[in-house]
Amino acid sequence: MSRQRGFTLLELVVTATVLLILASVTVPLARNGLKRQHELELRRDLRELRTAIDDYKRMAEQQKIKAPPAEANFYPESLEILVEGVPAAGSISRKVRFLRRIPPDPFTGKREWGLRNSNDDANSTTWGGSHVYDVYSLAPGTGMNGIPYREW
Template sequence: MARGVSRSAAGFTIVELLVTVVIVGILSSVAFPMVELTLQRNKEQELRRDLLELREALDAYKKAADQGRIAVAAGESGYPRSLEVLVDGVIDARSPVGDRIYFLRRIPRDPFATDTTTPPSSTWGKRSYASTAENPKEGNDVYDVYSLEPGNGLNDVPYRQW
């Protein structure tokens, strides 16, 4: 045995390498769906947060209009004409110096929107006060927002209905 190479110095056999590759393949086939599920769950959490933020801003605008802090023409709903109004602000009708009321710092982008060149407000579906919940349509104001993503969430509820 003096002339031959000892077993410990010979390295890995082809069988050992194949077993290692098979084990790594099995582990990765289990890990990839979990990563995909985690990414979807994160997007859904962001969607919930963004919808809540937008809806709270719309409600705050309506409340300010009902309190007489925003000038509303006769026949208007009291909701903003666009999402951009929430960021640009409106003049406080009760302020003697013309202060502005702001409702959002920025309009969040729908986390499922893939086109990053469109403005964030265009990534949301908008429902006017005059439209129904079953058939939301844009109109003279923004009463509610919803995701334009056609799929269903992990809870099997379509994203449009969140």
């Protein structure tokens, strides 16, 4: 009598079912983990941009850098100025930089941000120009906290 080795059909079905259940649990966890990581990056990038804007304003008020026009309320005219740098007060050759680069929005992958000036409405989605008072994400969608990314 010869004995055949291998798996029975029942063992293969049970194994496939267990693997399917495990896969169906791990895929949503991985997806949520990726979204959570993007949200953490968005928070960090917004904080970095807002801190650079605040540092620029503080140094302009203290006359440590060449002040922007009076109608700008000491705010930078664009985000690019924070990267390019501004001449230090009393020096033509030395520049003060506030950012190494404009970070990309983790959800859109672009280095484009919504801008507001100090005269714009807090919920405005258009920039009034002249200076940058605040930044927000242009990404569609809502965060895991229930707040749209544009309102972060």
